[in-house]
Amino acid sequence: MRLSWFNVTSLTLGFAFLYLPMVILVIYSFNESKLVTVWAGFSTRWYGELFSNEAFLDAAWVTLKVAVVSSSFATVLGTMAAYVLVRGGRFMGRTLFSGMIYAPLVMPEVITGLSLLLLFIGIGLDRGVLTVVLAHTTFSMCYVSVVVSSRLMTFDRSLEEAALDLGCSPWDAFRLVTLPIIAPAVISGWLLAFTLSLDDLVIASFTTGPSATTLPIKIFSAVRLGVSPEINALSTIMIGLVTIGVLTASLATKRNALRQKKDAQAAARAA
Amino acid sequence: MPQTKFAPWDDPNQKPLIRFENVTKRFGDFTAIEALTLDIYEREFFALLGPSGCGKTTMMRMLAGFEAPTSGRIELQGQDIASVPPNKRAVNMMFQSYALFPHLTIWDNIAFGLRRDRMPKHDLADRVEEMLKLVRLEQFARRKPHQISGGQRQRVALARSLAKAPKLLLLDEPLGALDKKLRQDTQFELMDIQEKTGTTFVIVTHDQEEAMTVASRVAVMDQGALMQVDTPEQIYEAPNSVYVADFIGDVNIIAGTAQPDADGVVMLNRAEGATPLRTRSEIAFAPGQPCHLAIRPEKIAISAERPEAADNMLQGKVMDIAYIGNLFTYHVELPDGSVIKAQTANTKRLASRSFTWEEPVWIAWTDSAGVLLDR
Ligand SMILES: Nc1ncnc2c1ncn2[C@@H]1O[C@H](COP(=O)(O)OP(=O)(O)OP(=O)(O)O)[C@@H](O)[C@H]1O
Ligand SMILES: [Mg+2]
Numbered sequence: 291m292r293l294s295w296f297n298v299t300s301l302t303l304g305f306a307f308l309y310l311p312m313v314i315l316v317i318y319s320f321n322e323s324k325l326v327t328v329w330a331g332f333s334t335r336w337y338g339e340l341f342s343n344e345a346f347l348d349a350a351w352v353t354l355k356v357a358v359v360s361s362s363f364a365t366v367l368g369t370m371a372a373y374v375l376v377r378g379g380r381f382m383g384r385t386l387f388s389g390m391i392y393a394p395l396v397m398p399e400v401i402t403g404l405s406l407l408l409l410f411i412g413i414g415l416d417r418g419v420l421t422v423v424l425a426h427t428t429f430s431m432c433y434v435s436v437v438v439s440s441r442l443m444t445f446d447r448s449l450e451e452a453a454l455d456l457g458c459s460p461w462d463a464f465r466l467v468t469l470p471i472i473a474p475a476v477i478s479g480w481l482l483a484f485t486l487s488l489d490d491l492v493i494a495s496f497t498t499g500p501s502a503t504t505l506p507i508k509i510f511s512a513v514r515l516g517v518s519p520e521i522n523a524l525s526t527i528m529i530g531l532v533t534i535g536v537l538t539a540s541l542a543t544k545r546n547a548l549r550q551k552k553d554a555q556a557a558a559r560a561a
Numbered sequence: 562m563p564q565t566k567f568a569p570w571d572d573p574n575q576k577p578l579i580r581f582e583n584v585t586k587r588f589g590d591f592t593a594i595e596a597l598t599l600d601i602y603e604r605e606f607f608a609l610l611g612p613s614g615c616g617k618t619t620m621m622r623m624l625a626g627f628e629a630p631t632s633g634r635i636e637l638q639g640q641d642i643a644s645v646p647p648n649k650r651a652v653n654m655m656f657q658s659y660a661l662f663p664h665l666t667i668w669d670n671i672a673f674g675l676r677r678d679r680m681p682k683h684d685l686a687d688r689v690e691e692m693l694k695l696v697r698l699e700q701f702a703r704r705k706p707h708q709i710s711g712g713q714r715q716r717v718a719l720a721r722s723l724a725k726a727p728k729l730l731l732l733d734e735p736l737g738a739l740d741k742k743l744r745q746d747t748q749f750e751l752m753d754i755q756e757k758t759g760t761t762f763v764i765v766t767h768d769q770e771e772a773m774t775v776a777s778r779v780a781v782m783d784q785g786a787l788m789q790v791d792t793p794e795q796i797y798e799a800p801n802s803v804y805v806a807d808f809i810g811d812v813n814i815i816a817g818t819a820q821p822d823a824d825g826v827v828m829l830n831r832a833e834g835a836t837p838l839r840t841r842s843e844i845a846f847a848p849g850q851p852c853h854l855a856i857r858p859e860k861i862a863i864s865a866e867r868p869e870a871a872d873n874m875l876q877g878k879v880m881d882i883a884y885i886g887n888l889f890t891y892h893v894e895l896p897d898g899s900v901i902k903a904q905t906a907n908t909k910r911l912a913s914r915s916f917t918w919e920e921p922v923w924i925a926w927t928d929s930a931g932v933l934l935d936r
Pocket of ligand 2: 733
């Protein structure tokens, strides 16, 4: 099918709008010149400088630690919350609770950050990696809970009943039946929480201390002193990682769907 | 040892295995089960029969522990089971929706319950193989549930619930998706298992023939209430209401008013001028009481000539003929426009002449062939 002139134009405009800034950034990360806006030939010099810059490497390491730990906590807590809200039956205030779990999704980050900051000061907790982890866990667990509870809502309840019927305790039924089946949703919840933590600037800057500078904070403060080509190199690496992640995830999903379809056909033939 | 008939329900000294005592179950303001009282005895093969939505699954779920009665008591071996969670009940259920674990293979699905009991590995493997063989799925053991057909899934669900050899087994339409041959084989397997293990079965079925074949007793339900609980023969031969008579098998229902005669004989008056019908009745009727005669088609003889002597005979003409297997069912239209079904076996095919459409015939039956019902 050939696209019409109009469709070609709108498609081009749309994609240009989305990707042009990133393309320019990637191109300039290979710029020889120190001046970000003047092209002086191809070079990988800034990548080399980036990897010898202790401050950036430290910040990257802190960010990774915070992201892994907070997304793991958020996944556990979010899954538990989702399970209780979907499966807990009707208990007092259930509607209120399910409303409240979604509130942080729509709350401005500044407010979340500020309230957490006040809390940490109030209880006298020194700001550092721990407080950032706590803050990230708090705001990303509701995303996990949304993802997991939408999966649980379509989960066939009788599977759990069958497990109980065959002698499982409720915990075993969850561990052996529910969890393996909803695992894809739990994993996407984790990935979501991980990326949220990875690129969060606002909440991290409210809740962090001098000992724990995350990469977004580092980039943001570096950019205020002028954009250095090193930042471009760093951003290019991040774009690359995200692209690989997204591609792998979607390829895996596609292959899975394809295999399921083939299996179903095989079953239909065998029957 | 004298061969005694298995009929614990007739023995006042027998303690029931399951007792429903005035059980009511409501979902919101909808009443699914209403004030139901029922005893089921050990080693019974108890069939629940009834139209869709009458509460069969709900009863099973209350026994398995997934629903609590709104009021009333359910006892298992004399103990109120209200506080016993499903995983602590010596009851296994086969779900109407099968509820197979999609992430496990057929083999692991069947082994699931045995693993929970920490059965030794070797015994476990033997037991699973035995179950696979029983439901003829040996070559599918390594497949996942979505890789097999609907009927095969049903058999896996059956095998999984049988594997633990529970005291009480609840089967919610266990054989619905199987073809006739496999269904009959499985029915006999079930009866065999029951014979060997002494398990008590409660089985839900839509197939009345199946209930008649396998059950020690049958309960006919309607809208959350029991209409009749009795042996298959009794349900068939002596239904207690038009509803039950109509639900089980083919039946002619003739409405009229009662006119009691001597010796337990009741005459049924139909329309003005029509011949009264003569029936022996166990229950007494008041003169003029509205009643229904329920009579099975196979109890009605059909002939071309007027029979010599019969308790009841009517003349009509053949309106329709259905031929199923070795049975002919004639639909005979009476002068008043009503239709009576009469059935004859096609045994002496050459000797007995069959009838054709529009042919005038006589139908006749004895006074003990049907039952007279007051509701
Ligand atoms: N959780 C529930 N909430 C509300 N109504 C319910 C619930 N479960 C069952 N019902 C209602 O109770 C009635 C009995 O349901 P049940 O599943 O016991 O029917 P059934 O006899 O098993 O029917 P079928 O032969 O179609 O399986 C139905 O009208 C059904 O809609
Ligand atoms: Mg049902």
